[in-house]
Every structure is written in C-alpha cells, then in structure tokens.
Amino acid sequence: MPALCSNCSEKRAMLKRPKTGHSLCKLCFFFAFEEEIHQTIVAAKLFKPGETVGIAASGGKDSTVLAYIMKLLNERYNYGLKLMLISVDEGITGYRDDSLETVKRNQQQYELPLKIVSYEELYGWSMDAIVKQVGLKNNCTFCGVFRRQALDRGAIMLRVDKICTGHNADDVAETVLMNVLRGDIARLRRCTAISTASEGDGVVPRCKPLKYAYEKEIVLYAYFKKLDYFSTECIYSPNAYRGYARTFLKDLESIRPSSIIDIIHSGENLSVREGVKMPVQGTCSRCGYISSQALCKACVLLEGLNRGLPKLGIGKHHRLHEKILSQQPLTENEEKKLKSGDF
Amino acid sequence: MCQVGEEDRYRYQQDGPASASKKCVKCKDASAALVIRAGDAYCRSCFNESFVHKFRAMLGKTRVIFPGEKVLLAVSGGPASCSMLRQVQEGVSQNAHKKLRFLPGIVYIDEGGVVGLSKEMRQKTAFELQELFTTTGFPFYILPLEQVLELPTSVVMPVQQQSEPVTGAYKAAVDHFLLHGRKNDVSPEEQENILPCDVNESQTCALQQLIGSAKTLTAREDLLNTLRHHLLVHTARSKGYSKLMLGDSCTRLAVKLLISISLGRGAQLAQDVGFSDSRYGDVISVRPMRDYSAKEIAFYSHMFNVPYVSVPSLHTKTQDKASIQRLTESFVTKLQTDFPSTVSTIYRTGEKLQTAGRSSSAAADGSRCLLCLCSLDTVTDVASALQATLISEQLSHTKIQGPESELSTAEEYCSIKGEGTCRGTGGGVVCCSSAKEVDTPDLRELMCYSCQLTIKDMSSIHHLPHYILSEAQRRHSRSLMREEIREFLLDADEDD
Numbered sequence: 053m054p055a056l057c058s059n060c061s062e063k064r065a066m067l068k069r070p071k072t073g074h075s076l077c078k079l080c081f082f083f084a085f086e087e088e089i090h091q092t093i094v095a096a097k098l099f100k101p102g103e104t105v106g107i108a109a110s111g112g113k114d115s116t117v118l119a120y121i122m123k124l125l126n127e128r129y130n131y132g133l134k135l136m137l138i139s140v141d142e143g144i145t146g147y148r149d150d151s152l153e154t155v156k157r158n159q160q161q162y163e164l165p166l167k168i169v170s171y172e173e174l175y176g177w178s179m180d181a182i183v184k185q186v187g188l189k190n191n192c193t194f195c196g197v198f199r200r201q202a203l204d205r206g207a208i209m210l211r212v213d214k215i216c217t218g219h220n221a222d223d224v225a226e227t228v229l230m231n232v233l234r235g236d237i238a239r240l241r242r243c244t245a246i247s248t249a250s251e252g253d254g255v256v257p258r259c260k261p262l263k264y265a266y267e268k269e270i271v272l273y274a275y276f277k278k279l280d281y282f283s284t285e286c287i288y289s290p291n292a293y294r295g296y297a298r299t300f301l302k303d304l305e306s307i308r309p310s311s312i313i314d315i316i317h318s319g320e321n322l323s324v325r326e327g328v329k330m331p332v333q334g335t336c337s338r339c340g341y342i343s344s345q346a347l348c349k350a351c352v353l354l355e356g357l358n359r360g361l362p363k364l365g366i367g368k369h370h371r372l373h374e375k376i377l378s379q380q381p382l383t384e385n386e387e388k389k390l391k392s393g394d395f
Numbered sequence: 396m397c398q399v400g401e402e403d404r405y406r407y408q409q410d411g412p413a414s415a416s417k418k419c420v421k422c423k424d425a426s427a428a429l430v431i432r433a434g435d436a437y438c439r440s441c442f443n444e445s446f447v448h449k450f451r452a453m454l455g456k457t458r459v460i461f462p463g464e465k466v467l468l469a470v471s472g473g474p475a476s477c478s479m480l481r482q483v484q485e486g487v488s489q490n491a492h493k494k495l496r497f498l499p500g501i502v503y504i505d506e507g508g509v510v511g512l513s514k515e516m517r518q519k520t521a522f523e524l525q526e527l528f529t530t531t532g533f534p535f536y537i538l539p540l541e542q543v544l545e546l547p548t549s550v551v552m553p554v555q556q557q558s559e560p561v562t563g564a565y566k567a568a569v570d571h572f573l574l575h576g577r578k579n580d581v582s583p584e585e586q587e588n589i590l591p592c593d594v595n596e597s598q599t600c601a602l603q604q605l606i607g608s609a610k611t612l613t614a615r616e617d618l619l620n621t622l623r624h625h626l627l628v629h630t631a632r633s634k635g636y637s638k639l640m641l642g643d644s645c646t647r648l649a650v651k652l653l654i655s656i657s658l659g660r661g662a663q664l665a666q667d668v669g670f671s672d673s674r675y676g677d678v679i680s681v682r683p684m685r686d687y688s689a690k691e692i693a694f695y696s697h698m699f700n701v702p703y704v705s706v707p708s709l710h711t712k713t714q715d716k717a718s719i720q721r722l723t724e725s726f727v728t729k730l731q732t733d734f735p736s737t738v739s740t741i742y743r744t745g746e747k748l749q750t751a752g753r754s755s756s757a758a759a760d761g762s763r764c765l766l767c768l769c770s771l772d773t774v775t776d777v778a779s780a781l782q783a784t785l786i787s788e789q790l791s792h793t794k795i796q797g798p799e800s801e802l803s804t805a806e807e808y809c810s811i812k813g814e815g816t817c818r819g820t821g822g823g824v825v826c827c828s829s830a831k832e833v834d835t836p837d838l839r840e841l842m843c844y845s846c847q848l849t850i851k852d853m854s855s856i857h858h859l860p861h862y863i864l865s866e867a868q869r870r871h872s873r874s875l876m877r878e879e880i881r882e883f884l885l886d887a888d889e890d891d
C-alpha cells in the first residue's frame with residue numbers, strides 16, 4: 053500500500069520533502085512550501101504595502117518559482133505590492149536567447165510586466181562588443197562586475213523600491229562556506245542577512261524571500277506545478293572557491309540533509325570580534341554604487357573600454373583613479389601598459 | 396603566525412650539491428636541514444629554537460596561565476599533543492629566567508572501548524604511554540572512557556564563571572609567585588591508572604551501547620567529543636587543575652572551524668577554536684599549539700624524536716562521506732594541496748570571531764546547553780533558520796491537539812499581517828518525533844541547536860549516562876516549579 057501523506061493522512065504521498073524528510077501529497081507540499089515563504093516574508097518584514105518590487109528574473113528555476121510565488125502570495129495575502137519582472141540582457145549572441153524567451157513566457161503566464169535592461173542600455177557596451185575589444189580571456193571580469201550592478205542600475209532606471217532575488221538556502225549556505233574559505237569576514241557577516249537596506253544612491257534595497265527554501269524543493273515545486281523554466285548554469289565561474297564550496301555543501305547535504313539550514317544557522321549566529329577592521333564602505337563618486345575605492349570597478353572598467361585601454365581595472369591601477377576622475381591625460385608609458393591586447 | 400600557507404615549501408634538504416651550499420638564514424653558519432619558504436633555510440637548532448619560541452610566545456602573549464597554577468595536559472598520543480608535552484617538559488626544566496612556572500600534569504583517555512579494540516591492544520597502548528609519561532616526572536592519569544559513565548552531575552552544572560581577570564592580575568600573580576612560590580617546584584609523584592584490564596566488561600558494553608545508539612557516524616563523533624571533554628574537565632577539576640591544555644594545531648583548528656559551521660555551532664565557534672574556552676567556568680581549556688601547522692609539527696616530532704603512539708579513532712578507515720567530520724577533514728586536506736593558504740585563511744577567519752554575546756558570562760544553568768555547556772543559541776528572531784525549520788516541521792505533519800501553547804509562531808505571524816487564513820497552523824502543535832519517550836523530559840529544549848541535531852540522530856536517549864539524565868531531570872523540575880510560582884516572581888524572565 054502506498055504511504056499516506058503525513059500531513060492530511062488522506063491522500064497518497066507523492067514526494068519526500070528534502071528539508072524535513074516527511075512524505076507529503078502534492079497539495080500539502082504546495083501549501084507548506086508557499087506558506088513557509090509567506091511566513092519568512094512576514095517575519096522578516098520584507099515588504100510594505102504600496103511598494104513597487106522588481107523580481108530579478110533570469111528564466112532559471114529560482115527566479116521562475118520566485119515570480120510565481122510572489123504573484124500568488126501577493127494576491128492570497130493582499131500584500132498590496134506592485135510586482136514587475138526585471139531581466140538583464142548581457143548582449144551575448146545565443147546565450148540569453150532561450151532564457152529571455154522563458155522570461156517572456158513567464159510574463160504572459162503570470163501577467164506581470166517585464167522590463168529587459170540591456171548592457172547596451174546601461175553601460176553603452178554589449179558583452180559581444182566587449183569581447184571584441186578585450187578578447188575572450190578577460191571578459192569574465194567584465195561580465196561579473198557589470199552583472200553585479202546591472203540590477204541596481206536597471207532598478208533605479210525603472211524606479212522600483214525593492215529588488216527581490218531568487219537566492220535560496222543552498223546559495224546562502226554556499227556563500228557562508230565560501231567566505232570562510234576566503235577569509236572574507238565582512239562578507240561573512242553580511243551574507244546571511246535576508247535583506248539589505250539601501251546603501252547609497254546607486255543601490256536599491258534587496259531581499260531573498262527564498263532564503264530558507266531548499267534548492268531541491270524549489271525544483272520539486274516547479275516540477276509538480278509544471279512551471280516553465282530554462283536551466284542555465286552560469287557559464288561564467290568568476291570564483292574557483294565557489295565551486296569547491298558547492299561540492300562540499302552537496303556532500304554535506306548527502307550526509308545530513310539539514311546541513312544547509314544548519315550552516316545558515318551558524319552564519320546567523322556568528323559575531324565578529326570587536327576591533328576587527330572592516331573595509332570602509334564608501335560609494336563610487338561617479339555612479340554612487342558601493343565601492344571601497346573612489347571609483348567603483350564598473351566605472352573603471354567602463355572608462356578603460358571607452359578610452360580603448362581595456363587593461364585598466366583588471367590589474368591594480370588604483371593610483372590612476374585620481375587621474376581618471378580629474379580627467380587628466382595619462383602618460384605615454386601608462387597608456388602603453390594598459391593597451392596591450394594580450395593579457 | 397600560522398605559517399601553513401608556506402608549508403608546501405618546507406622541504407627536507409636532500410643530500411646533494413644544492414643542500415651542501417645552503418646555509419641557515421638565521422645563524423648563517425650551520426648548513427640547512429629544512430627550508431621554510433623559498434630561500435628561508437633553517438638548520439636543525441634554529442628550527443628547534445623557533446619552534447620552542449613560538450610556544451612560549453603564545454603563553455606569554457595570552458597571559459592566561461598563571462605562575463604556580465596546576466595545568467593538566469590532555470595528551471591523545473598523537474604528534475601534536477606529544478610535541479606539546481615536549482615543550483612543557485623542556486620549559487619547566489629550563490634555567491631560572493626562561494623557566495615555565497606552572498605545574499603540569501598529564502591525562503590520557505583510552506577510547507579503545509568505543510572503537511572496539513581488544514583488551515590486549517588497549518593494555519599494550521596503556522603500557523607504552525605509562526612508560527612515556529613516567530619519564531616526564533609529571534603526575535599522570537590514564538583513564539578509560541568508560542569512566543564517563545560514573546561522572547557526577549556537577550560536570551554539566553555550570554560553575555559560576557570567574558569574572559574576567561582584571562588587568563594587572565597576571566603581573567600580581569607573577570610577583571606573588573616570585574615572593575612565595577618556588578617551594579612547590581617539584582610536584583609530588585602522583586599517578587592514577589585505571590588499566591584496561593581493570594575495566595568492567597559490562598561498562599565497556601554500556602559505553603558501546605551509548606555510542607551505538609547514535610545512528611549516524613556524525614552524531615557518534617559529536618557525542619564522543621562531548622563525553623571525552625566531560626571526562627577531561629572532571630579529571631582536571633577533581634585533581635585540582637584549573638587549566639586544561641589541548642594540543643590542537645592550526646590545521647586541526649581550521650578543520651574544526653569548518654566542522655563547527657557545518658554542524659550549526661556558529662554561535663560557539665570562537666570558544667571551539669579560540670585560544671581559551673571558559674564555558675566550564677573553573678576549568679579553562681587552552682590551546683597553545685594553535686600557531687603550528689600539522690606539517691610543522693610532523694617535521695618537529697620527526698627531527699627531534701618526539702615519541703608518540705598511534706591510536707585508532709572512530710573514523711579511522713572510513714570513507715570520506717562517512718561523517719561530516721571525516722568529510723570536512725578530507726575536504727580541507729585536499730584544498731590545502733591545491734591552495735596552500737587554505738588552512739591559514741580559515742584559521743584567521745576564526746581569530747576574528749567571538750562568541751555571540753547572549754548572556755555568555757554568568758549565565759544561569761537554564762540558558763546553558765545540557766551537553767556542551769555553551770550559551771543556548773535557540774532563542775532566535777522570528778525570521779531565522781531555526782524558526783524556518785520549526786515552521787517546516789509544523790507544516791509537514793498531522794497536528795495533534797496538545798495543551799494550548801502560549802504563542803504559536805504561525806498565529807503570531809498571521810496576526811501581524813492581520814490575516815486569519817493560515818489553515819492548520821494554529822494551536823499547540825506536538826511534533827511527532829518529540830512525542831515519543833514520554834517518561835523522560837524533552838531533552839531538546841535543554842540543548843543548543845547543534846546538540847539537538849545529535850540527539851535527533853539517536854535512536855534512544857536512555858543510554859545517556861546517568862549524570863546527564865539526572866541533570867536534565869533537575870532542570871526540568873526547576874522549570875516546572877518556576878512555572879507554578881510564576882505569578883509570584885517579580886522578574887519572571889530572570890531565571891535561577
């Protein structure tokens with residue numbers, strides 16, 4: 053005899069919850085999954101009625117489930133939010149086509165307005181154009197840095213009050229591990245926060261409603277709800293440590309499934325010794341984005357692209373920032389160093 | 396500083412033309428015996444000197460061990476704790492101004508019963524260690540882990556913490572020692588050996604049952620760590636030692652830090668891997684070997700013939716994924732091979748953390764974990780990993796109507812939102828997994844987040860030693876009493 057749902061004890065159990073190990077029927081799983089996210093949103097006071105909230109939509113499973121759930125909860129519980137999908141188009145021929153198609157379908161399915169902001173619009177350069185100038189070897193630096201800011205720049209352009217992203221419990225746990233491995237104490241302290249307040253003009257407050265949702269459950273939910281998503285693994289891996297942290301986390305999870313949430317619990321309870329120096333968080337004097345230097349990385353890279361000096365911003369050229377800011381000309385030697393195409 | 400980052404550059408100089416020309420960078424005289432960093436070659440005696448210096452510098456810098464204090468060295472038989480023993484041995488026999496001025500003793504805990512070693516094997520190891528310890532002239536205690544079954548409740552009853560040493564206390568102690576001390580320089584011969592042949596078979600059996608009731612190796616190792624530490628603390632306390640010296644190397648601590656994070660012990664991380672750990676109040680654990688990498692220690696013990704005894708542990712000969720502890724160890728080891736700065740980076744992360752502030756000093760027993768005695772980390776914000784887990788559990792199984800609970804989290808959230816539509820989440824919810832074993836108090840609420848995970852992995856708590864269960868009982872009845880007289884208490888939140 054098939055097992056009965058451990059919640060309603062009526063219907064046949066269809067799945068075993070990765071998070072708790074309980075066997076549930078489809079409806080009880082849906083309800084539990086949605087309700088948990090609702091309770092996270094309420095407990096952490098993520099939104100205020102009347103806000104315009106941009107949902108970062110990549111077409112992947114996390115953001116697809118996030119968009120679906122936000123729409124559903126906003127209606128079920130009268131959050132009073134104005135929701136909108138925001139997608140970033142890096143301008144890489146072929147790469148985004150499928151995922152953008154998915155996002156466009158989501159827009160129709162969920163009846164949510166969609167705004168696609170392109171690198172071209174935001175920076176004046178598409179990734180294809182950047183690759184043409186810098187070659188394939190260093191384009192990762194560019195797309196990583198540009199992507200980090202693209203949502204903020206897009207959100208400001210579209211005047212949204214908040215951005216919510218599809219980061220799930222696995223992502224957060226992975227980031228905790230990665231920051232331990234890198235010894236990045238400032239990020240370690242921040243990375244378990246479920247929301248960030250606005251830190252300067254160039255940054256829109258962000259939150260992670262799926263922070264306590266397991267990746268596996270997100271896939272289960274999308275599978276049983278037959279949600280339409282495009283599975284992209286990010287083709288860029290700007291950080292080798294993340295790969296190690298991910299594998300380690302998967303192994304931990306296979307030994308003890310609660311490891312994911314256990315690591316988040318650890319992260320939430322870490323406290324930094326008094327007197328430990330934290331990097332001073334300043335803002336970019338050109339675009340207002342958080343930056344420890346006078347110019348943020350994106351602005352330096354852009355300056356390099358625009359001047360035909362692509363190496364600027366890739367190495368350590370902080371000394372040149374002042375010159376760039378005050379629009380002083382570079383010396384011949386400096387130009388030469390920054391120009392050579394072969395990195 | 397921990398130099399593990401450079402450890403792959405330590406190389407023994409092979410006999411050959413290159414080594415013959417290399418001189419020690421320190422004395423610039425003797426030829427080098429090993430290389431620390433490219434170009435930094437050390438001769439034997441300079442390496443020894445720097446190794447010894449590190450130990451004394453650590454004790455000098457931290458000023459936690461006072462002159463004349465009795466310090467119990469926990470020796471596991473491995474190279475790290477045996478090298479630590481060697482440092483102390485040499486330190487106390489130094490001439491006047493360089494002399495370490497505390498009074499050392501040694502404790503070894505024989506865990507052979509847990510690993511299933513034969514009596515003969517255990518006996519053999521015990522004799523080897525006995526011989527080793529006798530040569531030091533320090534008092535020593537060789538105890539089987541089975542002793543843990545006989546511990547008194549006091550082990551898990553937190554002793555009021557001594558207030559943080561006042562500035563100048565260390566200097567005062569030194570002055571006092573210089574005036575009055577000295578006479579106790581040579582501690583009286585004392586030893587206590589309960590040899591494996593004296594261990595009652597039924598006790599070994601009970602211990603095996605206890606460890607075996609943990610269904611996962613992860614929980615087994617965690618439980619074993621806790622029990623071992625209880626026995627160490629009790630031994631120190633009952634023999635009058637106020638410090639317990641542990642031989643954790645920097646490599647070991649990096650692994651431990653990552654294990655702690657993975658097991659949900661973030662809140663007590665700083666105590667788990669810091670120089671000193673004062674959660675047991677009157678017996679403070681210290682880790683003077685924390686600046687040495689495992690490799691440095693291996694070099695040292697090899698070059699200077701530090702005797703050590705290899706003893707099998709719970710996870711000897713297991714696979715990488717047998718337990719979280721085992722996995723983490725192999726993960727760090729492998730990563731260290733690819734990125735030589737891994738261990739030192741993780742270790743430095745630990746140095747920047749502190750134990751979370753909640754009532755860490757003078758905490759009442761009600762807010763201390765029954766097993767590991769850390770401050771409870773289970774009182775969290777409404778938006779937290781712990782609450783999210785509780786909600787998931789509540790939403791995933793049939794609700795049994797229990798006594799009306801004061802604050803159902805779900806109800807609370809809904810009232811914040813002004814929505815009453817959360818079906819099935821209100822009322823007293825009894826978790827099906829905690830509903831069993833009605834005759835014992837719910838241990839989980841007396842424990843920290845991570846110890847709860849360990850208990851969750853146990854098939855039964857009835858094999859836990861008496862001292863733990865009876866302390867649970869005591870705390871439980873205290874809280875019932877408090878409940879009964881609640882309305883008469885003026886400050887209801889301040890317990891005990």
Ligand SMILES: [Zn+2]
Pocket residue numbers: 057058059060061062063076077078079080081
């Ligand atoms: Zn059901």
Ligand SMILES: [Zn+2]
Pocket residue numbers: 191192193194195196288289290
């Ligand atoms: Zn890239």
Ligand SMILES: [Zn+2]
Pocket residue numbers: 336337338339340341347348349350351
């Ligand atoms: Zn900028």
Ligand SMILES: [Zn+2]
Pocket residue numbers: 419420421422423424425437438439440441442
């Ligand atoms: Zn030398």
Ligand SMILES: [Zn+2]
Pocket residue numbers: 764765766767768769842843844845846847
């Ligand atoms: Zn505990």
